[in-house]
Amino acid sequence: MSLNKKSVDDFNAKGRRVLVRCDFNVPLKNGEITDETRINAALPTINKLIGDGAKVILCSHLGKVKEGPNEKESLAPVAKRLSEKLGKEVKFISDYNVTGADTTAAVEAMKDGDVVLLQNTRFRGKEETKPEEAGEAFAKELADLADDYVCDAFGSAHRAHASVAVVTKYITAKGGTNAVGYLMQKEIDFLGNAVENPVRPFVAILGGAKVADKLKVIDNLLEKADTLIIGGGMAFTFLKAKGYEIGKSLVDDEKIDYCKEMMAKADKLGKKLLLPVDTGIAAGFPDPIDGPIDVQYVDSSKIPADMEGLDIGPNTQALFADAVKSAKTVVWNGPMGVFENPTLAKGTIAVAKALAETDATTIIGGGDSAAACNQLGFADKMSHISTGGGASLEFLEGKELPGVYAADDK
Numbered sequence: 001m002s003l004n005k006k007s008v009d010d011f012n013a014k015g016r017r018v019l020v021r022c023d024f025n026v027p028l029k030n031g032e033i034t035d036e037t038r039i040n041a042a043l044p045t046i047n048k049l050i051g052d053g054a055k056v057i058l059c060s061h062l063g064k065v066k067e068g069p070n071e072k073e074s075l076a077p078v079a080k081r082l083s084e085k086l087g088k089e090v091k092f093i094s095d096y097n098v099t100g101a102d103t104t105a106a107v108e109a110m111k112d113g114d115v116v117l118l119q120n121t122r123f124r125g126k127e128e129t130k131p132e133e134a135g136e137a138f139a140k141e142l143a144d145l146a147d148d149y150v151c152d153a154f155g156s157a158h159r160a161h162a163s164v165a166v167v168t169k170y171i172t173a174k175g176g177t178n179a180v181g182y183l184m185q186k187e188i189d190f191l192g193n194a195v196e197n198p199v200r201p202f203v204a205i206l207g208g209a210k211v212a213d214k215l216k217v218i219d220n221l222l223e224k225a226d227t228l229i230i231g232g233g234m235a236f237t238f239l240k241a242k243g244y245e246i247g248k249s250l251v252d253d254e255k256i257d258y259c260k261e262m263m264a265k266a267d268k269l270g271k272k273l274l275l276p277v278d279t280g281i282a283a284g285f286p287d288p289i290d291g292p293i294d295v296q297y298v299d300s301s302k303i304p305a306d307m308e309g310l311d312i313g314p315n316t317q318a319l320f321a322d323a324v325k326s327a328k329t330v331v332w333n334g335p336m337g338v339f340e341n342p343t344l345a346k347g348t349i350a351v352a353k354a355l356a357e358t359d360a361t362t363i364i365g366g367g368d369s370a371a372a373c374n375q376l377g378f379a380d381k382m383s384h385i386s387t388g389g390g391a392s393l394e395f396l397e398g399k400e401l402p403g404v405y406a407a408d409d410k
Contacts (some may be wrong), residue, residue, distance in 0.1 A: 216253070
């Protein structure tokens with residue numbers, strides 16, 4: 001997949017209708033936005049297009065929309081907040097059809113520098129999420145509203161949805177440009193180049209619960225990285241594959257042979273594969289998740305049969321931190337333990353601290369690791385925190401992301 005894509009800096013948007021796919025999938029509570037990160041991330045691209053004198057048509061999904069169009073999953077609160085942040089009206093078109101007569105009329109009335117926000121794209125159901133099954137009418141209707149298209153929704157870039165990837169075909173057919181926004185460009189620069197062209201030594205750290213979620217990531221990163229560190233719940237399947245007693249720890253018995261293959265592959269390629277050497281154990285998972293818990297630390301090969309591993313131990317923290325010290329590029333995806341619990345967050349904190357203190361380019365791959373960095377106060381010390389959990393994982397797998405692939409090459 002070519003990563004050299006046209007961006008908003010590569011075409012003249014003055015007087016042109018530009019459809020921008022954003023990621024406004026924000027958390028709402030009683031109609032109020034509780035985290036504005038995704039709105040803030042979209043502002044540089046929107047402001048650039050306003051400044052260029054484009055007619056800016058924004059679209060996004062919100063939620064899973066399982067019950068059909070409804071006010072709880074309307075983008076109205078986003079339009080209100082965006083208007084405040086941009087210092088100008090963002091006209092919201094509440095039409096549940098997204099591209100109906102109200103939308104067409106509003107777009108026709110736009111002047112240069114105006115901004116409109118369309119209704120939740122998922123209100124069109126399978127026409128948005130499964131365009132190959134439902135026909136491509138919705139993608140074509142979106143393209144009919146615009147002259148050019150900008151994808152700035154990295155969190156959705158791994159989905160071949162109508163508003164993410166299919167719309168580009170119809171923009172191309174009318175001679176328009178398909179570009180990426182600043183947020184997408186940053187993700188491509190950091191994540192894409194870290195995997196395809198890293199400054200070495202390149203250290204990859206994987207955590208989280210399940211090996212199954214990261215099968216292809218482990219395989220791909222073993223080819224690319226110099227050192228692969230494995231912590232979190234997924235480490236126990238590797239430890240069991242080494243013949244260790246892991247007690248009641250999380251394990252994926254179907255993946256033990258796979259773990260053996262990966263350890264053999266690391267040996268064959270001359271790569272370091274680091275596993276926990278000591279483990280924080282308890283009688284069971286904390287309930288509630290952030291409640292008090294009695295933890296002791298044991299050698300990772302000697303977890304008692306009636307105990308469960310829930311974090312990496314101090315020796316492992318030191319081992320992993322040491323591996324990061326000499327790195328020039330570090331990618332981290334997935335916590336080292338049950339980081340939502342203060343007692344079991346020590347391993348994740350130690351890794352975050354090691355990354356914060358290194359001179360390496362540090363890239364956090366979305367999801368729980370991003371949440372951990374934000375909650376633990378290390379976010380501003382990282383080079384880049386990805387806005388897409390699923391998308392960043394697929395990037396690390398080496399997959400082509402539809403939302404990236406569909407943009408025009410430079």
